[in-house]
Every structure is written in C-alpha cells, then in structure tokens.
Amino acid sequence: xxxxxxxxxxxxxxxxxxxxxxxxxxxxxxxxxxxxxxxxxxxxxxxxxxxxxxxxxxxxxxxxxxxxxxxxxxxxxxxxxxxxxxxxxxxxxxxxxxxxxxxxxxxxxxxxxxxxxxxxxxxxxxxxxxxxxxxxxxxxxxxxxxxxxxxxxxxxxxxxxxxxxxxxxxxxxxxxxx
Numbered sequence: 814x815x816x817x818x819x820x821x822x823x824x825x826x827x828x829x830x831x832x833x834x835x836x837x838x839x840x841x842x843x844x845x846x847x848x849x850x851x852x853x854x855x856x857x858x859x860x861x862x863x864x865x866x867x868x869x870x871x872x873x874x875x876x877x878x879x880x881x882x883x884x885x886x887x888x889x890x891x892x893x894x895x896x897x898x899x900x901x902x903x904x905x906x907x908x909x910x911x912x913x914x915x916x917x918x919x920x921x922x923x924x925x926x927x928x929x930x931x932x933x934x935x936x937x938x939x940x941x942x943x944x945x946x947x948x949x950x951x952x953x954x955x956x957x958x959x960x961x962x963x964x965x966x967x968x969x970x971x972x973x974x975x976x977x978x979x980x981x982x983x984x985x986x987x988x989x990x991x
Contacts, residue, residue, distance in 0.1 A: 827912030828903075829887075839864045856937035874937050896923075896932060949974060 819836045826832035837853065841860040855865030856874035865872060875886040882890040882899055889906055893899040907913035923932035952974050961967045 827910050828906045835868065835870075837864055837868055857935050862937065872937060876934065876936050878936075880934060880936075895934060949977065 817838070820838045822836040823833045824836060826834050839853070839860065841864075853861045853864055853870070855862045855870060855872040857876075862872065864870075873885065875883050875890075876895055877883050880894055880896060882893050882895060884891050890899060890902055893902050904913065904916060921932075923934065925931065926933050953971055956967065956970055956974065959967075961970070
C-alpha cells in the first residue's frame with residue numbers, strides 16, 4: 814500500500830503505554846530520504862516543527878541545553894546524553910516493549926560544532942516561539958531611533974523587517990554571540 818493510505822491514521826507509541834501518535838503526511842519525507850514513515854520531533858528541526866504546527870501538535874522539547882534528556886522524557890531516560898547513553902537506553906526500551914524491528918549502525922549527518930568538533934543536535938528554545946507582530950513592531954520602533962549611514966538605508970531596512978516572517982532573537986551560544 815502507499816503511504817497516503819496511512820495518512821490521518823494513528824499508532825500506539827512504542828514505549829509510552831496508552832499514548833497514541835498520529836500518522837501525518839509531510840512533504841520533506843521522500844522515498845529517497847527514508848521510508849516515508851518517520852517520527853516527528855517538532856522541537857528538533859524546522860520541517861518537523863512546520864508539520865506539527867500545521868496539525869496543532871504541541872512542541873515538547875525533552876532535551877535540555879546540555880543535550881541530556883529531561884524529566885519529561887521519563888525516568889528511564891532522564892539525565893542521559895541523547896547522543897551517548899540515551900541512544901542505548903532507547904534501544905533497550907524498544908526491545909523490552911517488543912517494538913524494535915531492526916537495529917543497525919548508522920552514521921547520522923549531524924551538524925558539527927567548529928570549536929569542539931563534536932556533533933550538535935537541533936533543539937528548539939523559547940525564543941523560537943515569540944509573537945511575531947510584537948517583535949516586528951519593537952524592532953521597527955528601535956530601528957527608527959538608530960542613526961543609520963547612509964540615511965537612505967533606513968526605509969530599506971524597515972521594509973525588510975516588515976516582510977520578515979520568522980524571528981529568532983538569540984542563538985543561545987554558550988560561548989557568546991559574535
């Protein structure tokens with residue numbers, strides 16, 4: 814059967830008894846990029862966030878700023894690093910629930926931090942979810958008070974701010990912002 818036959822269906826969560834997860838179509842999932850049936854982690858990537866927003870799903874971030882599972886992830890995962898012992902814990906949970914169909918080593922294409930040379934995970938932070946209208950108005954008000962050289966650039970910048978649809982106030986770098 815085709816993936817479209819699964820759209821709007823649901824499945825039981827493999828490790829959380831009683832939790833039902835919706836099956837949602839997503840344009841970013843293709844036969845060349847995977848199976849077409851994948852997990853959605855709205856707090857860990859723009860494509861997943863867009864799908865979740867479209868279907869009014871909550872954006873739960875179960876990973877803290879240091880890359881460790883939070884208490885909300887459950888007692889089996891709490892305080893485990895997601896790229897290290899957290900992976901092994903999830904595999905054991907799936908095995909115990911009878912939900913692991915196959916396990917194989919896979920080299921994921923994580924982005925790497927240029928300073929530490931370690932893989933990074935994408936994690937939503939609160940500044941992703943600000944009221945765009947409020948931010949836009951505040952940015953435009955502040956820009957009007959800035960002395961810009963040449964002065965002709967102010968209108969161009971105000972127009973750019975007016976067209977902007979996504980706002981990220983901070984990138985939360987632990988070592989500072991350039």
